[in-house]
Amino acid sequence: MLSNVDPEIATLIQAEAARQARKLRMIASENDVSAAVLEATGSVLTNKYSEGYPGKRYYEGQQIIDQVEQLAIDRAKALFGVDHANVQPLSGAPANLAVYLAFLQPGDTVMGMSLPMGGHLTHGWNVSATGKWFNAVQYEVRKDTGVVDMDEVRSLAMAERPKVIFCGGTAIPRTIDFPAFASIAQEIDAILVADIAHIAGLVAGGAHPSPAGHAPVITTTTHKTLRGPRGAMILCDAEHARAIDRAVFPGLQGGPHDHTTAAIAVALHEASQPEFREYAHTIVANARALADALLERGFDLVSGGTDNHLILVDLTSKQIAGKPAAQALDRAGIELNYNAVPFDPRKPFDPSGIRLGTAGITTRGLKPSQMPLLADWIDRAIASADNEPALERIAAEVEELLGTL
Structure with a gap:
């Protein structure tokens, strides 16, 4: 038991559990996972190393792990209606970095929402590697409405011709117009990436329009509204599957966290239920x-x-x-x-x-x-x-x- 091995950490965990229980926790990127997700996260799968993908591993002993990861993949594809899912990114930022590695070269132009307007660091903001290694251009919201003006987005895209356009962000209270972004991306032959980290659970539950069918690449974390463990996924169409997989592994990381993969699978199963x-x-x-x-x-x-x-x-x-x-x-x-x-x-x-x-x-x-x-x-x-x-x-x-x- 943890309390016997390390009573200091055990006491701190107990204190955090008590703190969470007595607070109204309203940080928009947090949620409470189910007991089942928590159990999978703390399972013996944390003992395994599984570099590669199901059926194509670099270590032995993957008979069970392959089934776990394939379940997570299949459930993600079914829930979000996409051709392909990579469930290995360790968090949202690495998932977005994999997009850059898959489709861009250093110095290429990428367009995203300005961080102070509600975008994310990894959409090309200047303090992020994505803003330092790429030519990042940023769209904003209107001062009078606080909402993105899609005509202004189109004008910026036509002028700058980015190869990748990000829509979505970290502080956007309004519905994202995926069809409008898709039309702009198609017009300049850019790849549209929908970052739905905050709204993935709402999309899965039909409470927000889905980017599937509009954005060929979708990135998301698996916590927040999806109510899973701290992890991430990249969803995409068949055309971009190989580039995404190679960018995640071996491009950015080695072995995935198999206990997290299992917990993602559990969360996806929960998200497919009527409740x-x-x-x-x-x-x-x-x-x-x-x-x-x-x-x-x-x-x-x-x-x-x-x-x-x-x-x-x-x-x-x-x-x-x-x-x-x-x-x-x-x-x-x-x-x-x-x-x-x-x-x-x-x-x-x-x-x-x-x-x-x-x-x-x-x-x-x-x-x-x-x-x-x-x-x-x-x-x-x-x-x-x-x-x-x-x-x-x-x-x-x-x-x-x-x-x-």
């Missing part, structure tokens, strides 16, 4: 109800609301920056992250906004009818950021609610 579809739609219903309740309390939401699991709040009008607000909310039992908002005048480590998501609280069992109460707690905590007794009272109310679920 997951209901779960995905409840995530969106919770987010919309919470957005409405925040708007009623005078909060400024980027784009005016949400279509998915994610809400991006500009706190400028509340006379508080995102970082102290997030810290106060954490002390009040509500865990989220401070985040830049489009055209943010503040620095990234001390931005104007906060980002929150509803996947985790939906897993805990919260419903749309409870979102006004949550909005009230958020409002009270931000207004009482320097009032520790007030924050403690909110934290006690949060813990009391969670104890009833």
Whole structure:
């Protein structure tokens, strides 16, 4: 037992479990996995090394591992309606790096959403290797709507002629127009890559349009709304399968993490069940109800609301920056992250906004009818950021609610 071998780590794990249990965890990239996913993640499969792909390994003893990985592949293909799936990327960033290795040479042009607008580091932002090794051009959102203007995207694409276009990101509260991006990519003979890391579970559950049939390459993490382990997948059409597989292995990594592969397979099985579809739609219903309740309390939401699991709040009008607000909310039992908002005048480590998501609280069992109460707690905590007794009272109310679920 861990408590006998390493009581310090055992105690810390127990403390983290207790912390998670008493908090409303609203970081948009987090969720709670099922006991089955957790069991697979901690299985004896972590003992195995399986460099290569099913049927083409470089080590012996793969009889069981090949079946595990093939199950994950087949389930991913069926769930997302794609020709091919690679379930070996260790996380989302390596999955996106594999796309660069598969289709680009250093110095080639790639286009993605600007990080401060809601994009991801690996879509060509300047502090990432993807922005240092490639000629990255970035599209933005409109100041007046907070939404991507597809005419402006087309103009930029026609002028810069990127070989790869990324759509998707890490702080996008609105539906991604995959058909419009596909039309632009087709017009300039670029490869469209849909990064659905945040919305994969919503896509799987029919609560967000799918990029399948529009983007020939799709990257995603397997946690967040998909509610799996910390891993990633690349989904693609048959034409690009070989390039993707060779980019992942041997291009970027050696042996996959077989215990994670098994847990991905379990999560994909769970996501194929009817109850997951209901779960995905409840995530969106919770987010919309919470957005409405925040708007009623005078909060400024980027784009005016949400279509998915994610809400991006500009706190400028509340006379508080995102970082102290997030810290106060954490002390009040509500865990989220401070985040830049489009055209943010503040620095990234001390931005104007906060980002929150509803996947985790939906897993805990919260419903749309409870979102006004949550909005009230958020409002009270931000207004009482320097009032520790007030924050403690909110934290006690949060813990009391969670104890009833």
